[in-house]
Amino acid sequence: MEECVNDEHRVNDEHRVNDEHRVNDEHRVNGNDASTALFLAPNAASVQRCASCGHTLDEREDAPVCPLCGSLLEVLHARPVDAAGNVMSGAALQASFAHHCCARPAGHPSGVWRFEQIVMPAAGSAITSHPEGNTPLLARAALARFTGVDGLLIKHEGHNPTGSFKDRGMTVGVTQAVRIGASAVACASTGNTSAALASYAAQAGIPGLVFVPVGKIAMGKLAQTLAYGARTLLVRGDFDACLRLVQASSRELGIYLLNSINPWRVEGQKTIVLELLQQLGWQAPDFIVLPAGNLGNTAAFGKALREAHALGLIDRMPRLVSVQAAGAAPFAKSFREGFATRYTVSAETIATAIRIGDPASWDRGVRAIRETNGLVLSCTDDEIIEAKVAIDAAGVGCEPASAASVAGVKQLVASGVVHRGDRVVAVLTGHVLKDPGMLVELHQERTDFAQANRPIEIEPDVSAVSRVLRSMQAS
Numbered sequence: 001m002e003e004c005v006n007d008e009h010r011v012n013d014e015h016r017v018n019d020e021h022r023v024n025d026e027h028r029v030n031g032n033d034a035s036t037a038l039f040l041a042p043n044a045a046s047v048q049r050c051a052s053c054g055h056t057l058d059e060r061e062d063a064p065v066c067p068l069c070g071s072l073l074e075v076l077h078a079r080p081v082d083a084a085g086n087v088m089s090g091a092a093l094q095a096s097f098a099h100h101c102c103a104r105p106a107g108h109p110s111g112v113w114r115f116e117q118i119v120m121p122a123a124g125s126a127i128t129s130h131p132e133g134n135t136p137l138l139a140r141a142a143l144a145r146f147t148g149v150d151g152l153l154i155k156h157e158g159h160n161p162t163g164s165f166k167d168r169g170m171t172v173g174v175t176q177a178v179r180i181g182a183s184a185v186a187c188a189s190t191g192n193t194s195a196a197l198a199s200y201a202a203q204a205g206i207p208g209l210v211f212v213p214v215g216k217i218a219m220g221k222l223a224q225t226l227a228y229g230a231r232t233l234l235v236r237g238d239f240d241a242c243l244r245l246v247q248a249s250s251r252e253l254g255i256y257l258l259n260s261i262n263p264w265r266v267e268g269q270k271t272i273v274l275e276l277l278q279q280l281g282w283q284a285p286d287f288i289v290l291p292a293g294n295l296g297n298t299a300a301f302g303k304a305l306r307e308a309h310a311l312g313l314i315d316r317m318p319r320l321v322s323v324q325a326a327g328a329a330p331f332a333k334s335f336r337e338g339f340a341t342r343y344t345v346s347a348e349t350i351a352t353a354i355r356i357g358d359p360a361s362w363d364r365g366v367r368a369i370r371e372t373n374g375l376v377l378s379c380t381d382d383e384i385i386e387a388k389v390a391i392d393a394a395g396v397g398c399e400p401a402s403a404a405s406v407a408g409v410k411q412l413v414a415s416g417v418v419h420r421g422d423r424v425v426a427v428l429t430g431h432v433l434k435d436p437g438m439l440v441e442l443h444q445e446r447t448d449f450a451q452a453n454r455p456i457e458i459e460p461d462v463s464a465v466s467r468v469l470r471s472m473q474a475s
């Protein structure tokens, strides 16, 4: 990447310029357009920059999108330096992240905040953190067999405090809300973002408002938002309608918007990739596969990889694979046509978390796929259920949308893109208990499901237990 090649020159040059001119100066030094520079000069305050027109805003401004052109914003940080003021090499950064592993915040190792230099360097001690992250990277023989990839690794984000990867974005988003003195925070959600917002807003003591599609979010997620105390609005419409409504409401009523169009959410979610790379000793895998709906996570993964490469943390790019549900796959359709057209669809899928027809982070998603030579797939609900059943039966468990990543790996093996010996990480985004309704339906009520594990009602009597045991041993 150009950003790596020019490091030395840029850094020296930037030391001589003042803050206001730093972004422009990068332009001059790199010969790049300002809107493509990845880092600011050392010690510069982070900024929010429009990904489309390059307009730059102070890091504390609460504009949900670019005030000039309406496109999405992204956060830019200073290139990290050491105590002596020298730009840090990839190896020095790796060592610093390893040290932060147990040190930040004091007594609360967080898988997000140990990367604070490239997430939110100015956060200081005023962070709202459970902590979160530090999720496991699992190897399971059953899932290697299921997908056909011998060394398949599973990054299980369901191990976060509210049971999904959303906690990583929300710790940063709510920390920012506190920094700027927001009076209330809000989001539209298919359920996981709202659960995370509700939890972190409660911790910060800020009122939370969530907009969810009535009848279309999984029981565990609805229960969480109610329990954590967010005001929960059941909107008569789909997720896309909820998102339009929360955007209009936040504009008119001055509520801080915490959907993944918020660039600070993206900063937090980058740490899924940073943490998995750290767990792999910074040896990039061949593929990273994730489920995709609104494309916030696809955008975050792309930004993390782009920055990790530019900083020298990794020396090659993994290919990013975003997997949509076939009934909610406008991005996959567009990918097949070289992203020539932006589509919207009326979404329907059993994977309610990704039941999204008009993904908000579209352009960011396209950039992530293009820059990583990535792929976008769609999997049918049957493929998703098949993968979920395999994940659950391996004792790992996940919510339906999460299984799209494992279904995607299996599909890529079948089509010859991924080979048995490739290094593949599939991300499971949410916990098995998020959607108990689907599991009860599958195992208790559906008569056509061969692997159903029906509960057996018995008299309180050992002979009844003995009969069950005999039938288990016979099968």
Ligand code: F0G
Residues within 6 Å of the ligand: 164, 166, 188, 189, 190, 191, 192, 193, 194, 260, 291, 292, 293, 294, 295, 296, 297, 298, 353, 354, 399, 401, 402, 429, 430
């Ligand atoms: N997996 C799960 C479990 C999710 O909850 C989501 C998104 C995704 C994958 C897709 O991520 O939208 O960034 O492409 N859930 C959002 C929510 C929409 O409101 O909880 P994405």
